[in-house]
Amino acid sequence: xxxxxxxxxxxxxxxxxxxxxxxxxxxxxxxxxxxxxxxxxxxxxxxxxxxxxxxxxxxxxxxxxxxxxxxxxxxxxxxxxxxxxxxxxxxxxxxxxxxxxxxxxxxxxxxxxxxxxxxxxxxxxxxxxxxxxxxxxxxxxxxxxxxxxxxxxxxxxxxxxxxxxxxxxxxxxxxxxxxxxxxxxxxxxxxxxxxxxx
Numbered sequence: 716x717x718x719x720x721x722x723x724x725x726x727x728x729x730x731x732x733x734x735x736x737x738x739x740x741x742x743x744x745x746x747x748x749x750x751x752x753x754x755x756x757x758x759x760x761x762x763x764x765x766x767x768x769x770x771x772x773x774x775x776x777x778x779x780x781x782x783x784x785x786x787x788x789x790x791x792x793x794x795x796x797x798x799x800x801x802x803x804x805x806x807x808x809x810x811x812x813x814x815x816x817x818x819x820x821x822x823x824x825x826x827x828x829x830x831x832x833x834x835x836x837x838x839x840x841x842x843x844x845x846x847x848x849x850x851x852x853x854x855x856x857x858x859x860x861x862x863x864x865x866x867x868x869x870x871x872x873x874x875x876x877x878x879x880x881x882x883x884x885x886x887x888x889x890x891x892x893x894x895x896x897x898x899x900x901x902x903x904x905x906x907x908x909x910x911x912x913x
Contacts, residue, residue: 727776727782728775730774731885731886731887733768739803739876743853750867759856766901766903768885774841785841791835796828796831797911799824799881803818803875804819805872811864813856815853816853818853825849832884881911882910886906888906890903
């Protein structure tokens with residue numbers, strides 16, 4: 716059910732994330748440009764660079780009355796986690812469904828922050844899926860069918876972005892397309908953000 720269903724309290728579709736800085740987005744856009752000329756590129760749904768992010772924990776539809784507790788716990792998680800180095804690095808794919816770019820740098824701290832973002836939701840009383848080991852990735856493109864994404868991943872395999880310091884935990888709202896317009900993508904908006912390390 717969506718937050719627009721009558722008889723149900725208002726809700727937002729939320730997730731916790733680390734957002735890359737503008738210069739990292741620009742680097743990746745430049746590296747991706749040649750991939751759009753590869754065979755099959757037009758059949759993929761490319762993600763919007765303005766919405767690129769490393770998802771830490773996906774919360775789904777969060778009732779508005781649960782949001783203050785979630786935010787308080789995320790703030791605590793951010794305060795307990797020190798800033799860490801990060802860069803975009805390499806690429807891969809999940810079967811024929813999603814193409815992604817990976818991360819390098821302070822991955823242990825990134826995983827710890829993901830665990831804390833997951834725990835924050837559980838402690839706030841939100842139902843969460845079974846906890847799995849966190850695999851940092853930023854989704855670049857999706858396929859409706861089973862596409863051969865290997866050439867795209869191979870073209871980006873050597874990509875090494877510049878290092879930056881991840882210093883913020885963001886709570887992001889996802890608004891799914893409702894118009895039915897082909898090619899329309901989800902829109903993302905940062906609801907709150909907290910500096911790492913207090």
